[in-house]
Amino acid sequence: xxxxxxxxxxDQVDKPTTEKAKMLxxxxxxxxxxxxxxxxxxxxxxxxxxxxxxxxxxxxxxVNHPFIVTALQGMAMVSEELDEGxxxxxxxxxxxxxxxxxxxxxxxxxxxxxxxxxxxxxxxINARAGSSIQLKKEIHPHGSWGMMGGGFALGKLLGFNAQxxxxxxxxxxxxxxxxxxxxxxxxxxxxxxxxxxxxxxxLLLANMAKAGVTSSAENVKVIYSxxxxxxxxxxxxVAELGxxxxxxxSYIKFHSYCRFCHAPMEGTYQLIQQQRLTPDNIESIEIxxxxxxxxxxxxxxxxxxxxxxxxxRAISDYIYQNxxxxxxxxxxxxxxxxxxxxxxxxxxxxxxxxxxxNGVRYQGYSNQASxxxxxxxxxxxxxxxxxxxxxxxxxxxxxxxxxNHFMYLEGISDISNVIEPLKRVRQ
Numbered sequence: 001x002x003x004x005x006x007x008x009x010x011d012q013v014d015k016p017t018t019e020k021a022k023m024l025x026x027x028x029x030x031x032x033x034x035x036x037x038x039x040x041x042x043x044x045x046x047x048x049x050x051x052x053x054x055x056x057x058x059x060x061x062x063v064n065h066p067f068i069v070t071a072l073q074g075m076a077m078v079s080e081e082l083d084e085g086x087x088x089x090x091x092x093x094x095x096x097x098x099x100x101x102x103x104x105x106x107x108x109x110x111x112x113x114x115x116x117x118x119x120x121x122x123x124x125i126n127a128r129a130g131s132s133i134q135l136k137k138e139i140h141p142h143g144s145w146g147m148m149g150g151g152f153a154l155g156k157l158l159g160f161n162a163q164x165x166x167x168x169x170x171x172x173x174x175x176x177x178x179x180x181x182x183x184x185x186x187x188x189x190x191x192x193x194x195x196x197x198x199x200x201x202x203l204l205l206a207n208m209a210k211a212g213v214t215s216s217a218e219n220v221k222v223i224y225s226x227x228x229x230x231x232x233x234x235x236x237x238v239a240e241l242g243x244x245x246x247x248x249x250s251y252i253k254f255h256s257y258c259r260f261c262h263a264p265m266e267g268t269y270q271l272i273q274q275q276r277l278t279p280d281n282i283e284s285i286e287i288x289x290x291x292x293x294x295x296x297x298x299x300x301x302x303x304x305x306x307x308x309x310x311x312x313r314a315i316s317d318y319i320y321q322n323x324x325x326x327x328x329x330x331x332x333x334x335x336x337x338x339x340x341x342x343x344x345x346x347x348x349x350x351x352x353x354x355x356x357x358n359g360v361r362y363q364g365y366s367n368q369a370s371x372x373x374x375x376x377x378x379x380x381x382x383x384x385x386x387x388x389x390x391x392x393x394x395x396x397x398x399x400x401x402x403x404n405h406f407m408y409l410e411g412i413s414d415i416s417n418v419i420e421p422l423k424r425v426r427q
Contacts (some may be wrong), residue, residue: 002165004242005121005152010113010410013120017245018410020373021120023382024084026406027252028098030386031083033059033393035076040189040305045072055106059393061425066103067200073099074196078142079189081308085259086250087345089130090292093123093250095195096146097153100202104157105415112405112412114157120247122153125237127246132236133224137291140184143177143194144228148220150202158206166217168209173220175201176228185298187306252371252382257307259369260293261314263350264334267366268315269322271352275362279325286353287311287334290344294336299329393425 010018035041036059050062055069064072077083077095085092101122105115126149133145151172155165177194184191224232255262264287272279293311301307307314312332319327340349347367354362371378383403390399398421405418412418 001125001152001238001241002162002169004238005125005156005165006162008117008121008156008242010117010120012242013245017120017248018116019379020245020248020250021116021123022406022409023252023379024094024123024247024250025098025116025119025409026386026403027084027382028077028094029058029102029402029406030389031080031095032073032077032099034082034389035079036060036073037393038076038079041072041076041079044075048072055103056419056423058419058422059425061423063423066107067203070099070103070203071193071196071200073102074199075189075192078192078195079305080256081258082253082256084250084252086127086130086246087348088246088249089127090345091130091141091146093126093130093146093149093247094119095142096126096198097122097150097202098199099196100150100199101153101157102415102419103199103203104154104206106419107416108158109414109416110157112409112415115412115415116409118153118157120245121156122149123247124241124245125149125152127250128237128239128241131246132233133229134231135224135229138180138182139228140179140181140191142191143179143198145176145224147172147176147198147202150198151205154202154206155209158210160209164209167212167214168206170215170217170219171205171209171213172202173217173223174215175205176223178228181295185295185306185309187301187303189305249373251369251373252378252385254371254381254385255314255318255369257314258296258309260289260296260348261309261311262369262371263348263366264289264293264311264352265314265318266369267350267352267364268354269319270366271354271362271364272319272323274364275354277354277356277362279319279323279327281356281358282327283331283355283357285315285327285332286355287315287332288337288340288351288353289334290340290348291336291338292341292344293348293350294334297334299332394422395424398422398424 129145129148296311298310299312301310312329316329350366
């Protein structure tokens with residue numbers, strides 16, 4: 001992994017891979033801007049006194065120390081469940097390090113090509129880290145394996161030599177956060193804070209590694225094979241690294257819910273349309289899916305954040321948004337179907353069963369949701385999504401400039417020049 005990081009150059013990848021990496025960067029940036037504008041994040045941001053010198057909290061007009069900004073933007077990036085993801089990683093490779101990488105790039109005044117190369121390095125290693133680790137069922141992936149790729153990404157961006165990079169990786173691998181699923185399902189946002197703290201830690205640990213501070217290289221194996229994880233397949237960390245780019249299989253999210261909700265949402269609504277059902281005649285809906293998704297079965301989530309991790313609530317909201325009909329989330333049940341669990345994560349299968357008030361049963365299947373890598377309009381839809389987000393924070397000209405900068409990132413000579421105009425926030 002160190003050799004891959006030190007020797008990687010953008011010229012080694014084909015144009016579609018470069019294009020997809022820029023799309024993931026744009027989506028990550030948009031997720032931060034969108035999250036920063038939510039009422040919950042506005043309250044958090046307001047608790048930190050703004051400074052006149054520092055980095056911008058994107059889309060807010062606030063300026064603060066890079067460490068504080070990085071923590072806030074890490075929280076924001078995952079607060080709306082709009083950040084990208086990768087099925088093989090069983091998570092979201094970018095959020096673990098993108099805010100830290102952006103802060104480091106701004107401070108260094110890095111060029112766009114270097115920034116893009118560092119992002120690809122971090123993303124590829126993170127995707128493999130997520131794939132190689134089977135976390136214990138109680139552990140949520142936010143705040144854990146993403147430190148690995150993050151360390152390599154920052155080392156690449158900052159021009160670390162082999163020894164400095166090794167120092168950094170032993171440190172980043174030794175500082176995971178223990179994020180649990182239960183607080184997420186209950187509607188607590190501590191998981192978001194862990195992503196923020198993880199990104200801030202990356203900046204701190206990079207400085208520590210430069211100063212010669214180290215840890216044990218064996219920590220990764222111990223932490224993920226017995227403490228946080230049930231198993232750790234080291235070989236997957238380097239499987240086809242530099243040859244096959246996992247980022248090409250990554251998805252973009254177009255619903256503000258956990259990805260596990262998307263296929264049930266869309267599959268249910270599609271079945272209603274196909275069968276020409278009237279929602280007011282639906283008695284109940286049953287969702288059968290793989291174990292990781294089946295835990296999102298709360299019919300009455302306690303707050304709006306918990307609702308993002310409730311398949312019944314997501315389906316109810318989606319039907320209402322598209323038809324104006326209200327199907328109570330209490331009439332929607334979710335349970336595991338073991339054969340689907342065996343196929344996860346390669347296939348994320350969902351079965352939808354609808355019972356109408358006349359006793360008729362309708363059944364449908366969904367193997368994926370919108371935003372998958374094979375969507376022929378994925379780039380176009382991402383740009384539409386990003387423009388909609390940016391236009392709420394910036395003037396139309398600036399919003400267009402942001403998108404163009406990311407789509408032509410290799411031509412940017414200084415990332416900080418791209419960020420500076422974003423301090424002019426639309427009120």
